[in-house]
Amino acid sequence: MINGVGRVIPESIAGIKNVKPYINPFSYVPTGHLTGPAIKVNKPRSEKVLSSIEQAIDASGLKDGMTISFHHHFRNGDYVLNMVLGVIARKGIKNLTLAPSSLNTINEEIIPYINEGVITAVETSGARGKLGQLLTSGKLSKPTIIRSHGGRARAIECGELHIDVAFIGAPACDTYGNINGVEGKSACGSMGYAMVDAAYADKVVAITDHLVSYPLFPISIPQTQVDYIVQIEAIGDPKGIASGALRISKDPRELLIAQYATAAIEYSGYFKQDYSIQLGSGGASLAAARFLKEKMQKQGITASFGLGGVTAPFIEMLEEGLIKAVYDVQDFDIPSIESIKKNRNHQEMSASFYANPHTGGPIVNQLDVVILSATEVDVNFNVNVITDSNGVIMGAVGGHQDTAAGAALSIVVAPLLRGRLPMVIDQVHTVCTPGETVDIVVTERGVAVNPLRSDLKDNLKAANIPLMDIEELRNIAYEFAGKPDPIEVSERIAAVVEYRDGTLIDVIRTTV
Amino acid sequence: MLQIIQPSQAGTVESNDILIILTPVSADNGIHVELTSPVLKKYGRQIKNVIQEVLLEQGIEAIHVSANDRGALDCTIRARMMTAIDRAKGEEELG
Numbered sequence: 001m002i003n004g005v006g007r008v009i010p011e012s013i014a015g016i017k018n019v020k021p022y023i024n025p026f027s028y029v030p031t032g033h034l035t036g037p038a039i040k041v042n043k044p045r046s047e048k049v050l051s052s053i054e055q056a057i058d059a060s061g062l063k064d065g066m067t068i069s070f071h072h073h074f075r076n077g078d079y080v081l082n083m084v085l086g087v088i089a090r091k092g093i094k095n096l097t098l099a100p101s102s103l104n105t106i107n108e109e110i111i112p113y114i115n116e117g118v119i120t121a122v123e124t125s126g127a128r129g130k131l132g133q134l135l136t137s138g139k140l141s142k143p144t145i146i147r148s149h150g151g152r153a154r155a156i157e158c159g160e161l162h163i164d165v166a167f168i169g170a171p172a173c174d175t176y177g178n179i180n181g182v183e184g185k186s187a188c189g190s191m192g193y194a195m196v197d198a199a200y201a202d203k204v205v206a207i208t209d210h211l212v213s214y215p216l217f218p219i220s221i222p223q224t225q226v227d228y229i230v231q232i233e234a235i236g237d238p239k240g241i242a243s244g245a246l247r248i249s250k251d252p253r254e255l256l257i258a259q260y261a262t263a264a265i266e267y268s269g270y271f272k273q274d275y276s277i278q279l280g281s282g283g284a285s286l287a288a289a290r291f292l293k294e295k296m297q298k299q300g301i302t303a304s305f306g307l308g309g310v311t312a313p314f315i316e317m318l319e320e321g322l323i324k325a326v327y328d329v330q331d332f333d334i335p336s337i338e339s340i341k342k343n344r345n346h347q348e349m350s351a352s353f354y355a356n357p358h359t360g361g362p363i364v365n366q367l368d369v370v371i372l373s374a375t376e377v378d379v380n381f382n383v384n385v386i387t388d389s390n391g392v393i394m395g396a397v398g399g400h401q402d403t404a405a406g407a408a409l410s411i412v413v414a415p416l417l418r419g420r421l422p423m424v425i426d427q428v429h430t431v432c433t434p435g436e437t438v439d440i441v442v443t444e445r446g447v448a449v450n451p452l453r454s455d456l457k458d459n460l461k462a463a464n465i466p467l468m469d470i471e472e473l474r475n476i477a478y479e480f481a482g483k484p485d486p487i488e489v490s491e492r493i494a495a496v497v498e499y500r501d502g503t504l505i506d507v508i509r510t511t512v
Numbered sequence: 513m514l515q516i517i518q519p520s521q522a523g524t525v526e527s528n529d530i531l532i533i534l535t536p537v538s539a540d541n542g543i544h545v546e547l548t549s550p551v552l553k554k555y556g557r558q559i560k561n562v563i564q565e566v567l568l569e570q571g572i573e574a575i576h577v578s579a580n581d582r583g584a585l586d587c588t589i590r591a592r593m594m595t596a597i598d599r600a601k602g603e604e605e606l607g
Binding site: 389390391418419420421480481482484487488511 | 557
């Protein structure tokens with residue numbers, strides 16, 4: 001069958017339950033009730049702290065065929081996922097589904113466990129490097145399921161992704177299982193993704209390198225959800241967890257893109273007192289934050305809230321009173337981690353509060369403006385952020401689908417060419433975010449407004465930016481680089497890309 | 513027909529450039545292009561076409577071309593090929 005973005009989705013896919021094709025962003029209406037974790041009991045004065053990861057795995061009852069989860073707040077400094085899987089592999093447990101909130105390059109270490117059958121299925125927001133290549137190779141018996149951050153929270157809460165054992169890297173944990181992310185040598189800030197796992201997994205194991213006496217506060221993940229605690233030497237490498245504040249780009253192309261994006265926001269009709277905004281962590285996004293700040297100061301406009309994926313420019317604006325509050329699911333740098341620790345107006349939120357479409361309403365629904373990046377955009381405004389120019393998984397959907405759908409104005413920024421590769425093309429290799437939810441595409445050569453948003457196009461006429469049809473952007477790119485050949489793929493489906501509501505927006509086939 | 517008499521190279525492996533290495537072969541061996549590129553799937557065919565075109569224009573019918581592409585545009589590939597051929601003929605003017 002052909003779905004709402006024109007992709008061929010088979011009626012059934014081996015290893016995927018209940019294939020539903022994507023139709024449009026809000027057409028799927030869920031029914032039924034949320035699921036819940038196994039009921040727990042803990043008698044007074046019983047001990048949760050165990051002496052090793054192996055003991056915790058034994059206590060959790062982990063068996064062949066179960067599903068385990070991890071969170072990716074430690075980013076490329078994460079030690080927990082690799083370490084726990086090493087212990088699981090040595091115990092001879094097989095056929096597990098690995099369901100982390102995302103995977104980073106550092107997790108390449110687990111490739112042998114996939115090859116040996118310890119892990120036979122993966123559900124994640126994305127993957128990079130050799131791990132991305134392996135997931136695209138079709139070697140796993142089940143297709144990998146790619147979900148957005150909101151989609152993952154939804155899948156967990158409705159029972160589509162049932163977690164048997166969640167392993168939570170805890171920067172600070174007390175002896176009864178209260179956890180926060182802001183203290184200890186491996187502080188990562190918000191624990192937003194892990195909150196959902198802790199609330200819905202049958203068993204929860206906290207792994208910490210900063211065990212403190214009871215009680216720990218503030219509490220991000222409460223003792224009521226945590227079964228076992230293990231103390232180890234280090235749960236992550238602080239240098240990989242958070243960078244220092246990134247310097248603003250000096251790349252003239254990124255600066256021009258940022259300048260156009262900022263002008264688009266200014267004239268969009270949404271740039272007014274108490275607007276709200278989310279920015280990405282890419283170079284153009286960070287530069288746009290700087291430009292936007294200047295415009296806000298000049299025009300005396302303040303924002304009601306900022307949302308993220310939080311970076312230092314947001315923290316500056318929060319501290320200078322330009323943003324009233326910041327809602328935070330993940331931190332990228334040290335200033336952000338410091339801020340969430342000390343600033344009451346910097347609030348931690350769960351991935352569900354952030355972006356889960358099947359709730360009373362995630363915060364993305366309240367968002368006015370978001371700036372997003374892209375690997376490829378097509379003339380229908382569909383965006384790919386998951387596969388590279390060879391059709392191989394090398395990125396993550398993250399909050400892309402969620403914020404594009406929720407925000408009143410979603411802006412995608414990308415250079416028109418990366419090396420030889422045009423970023424605006426006829427058809428993206430993989431649709432992650434449907435064009436219907438993308439309003440403006442900004443490149444250094446021109447800015448295209450989605451024809452569905454003629455209101456915006458009228459507003460932007462005054463912005464003094466090079467407006468053009470998206471086909472024109474594609475043509476300029478093809479003039480430089482030539483029209484790219486399509487990537488040849490086989491029939492074998494290596495991965496499916498879920499839309500945030502659980503329908504299938506695309507499939508990733510192995511390349512030939 | 514032009515006979516390439518000595519090995520030569522032109523270009524770099526900086527992004528958006530291409531490193532061309534030409535090696536003479538005997539006349540009956542024909543043209544051989546060995547291409548590595550990060551954009552092989554999308555542009556490999558077109559890069560090879562440009563290389564073949566330049567060889568044809570220069571009347572070269574037997575050569576081994578090693579092309580290490582880093583995302584060069586056609587104009588760059590063409591320029592690097594021309595320079596490499598000049599050097600292989602030993603005719604490049606210095607200065």
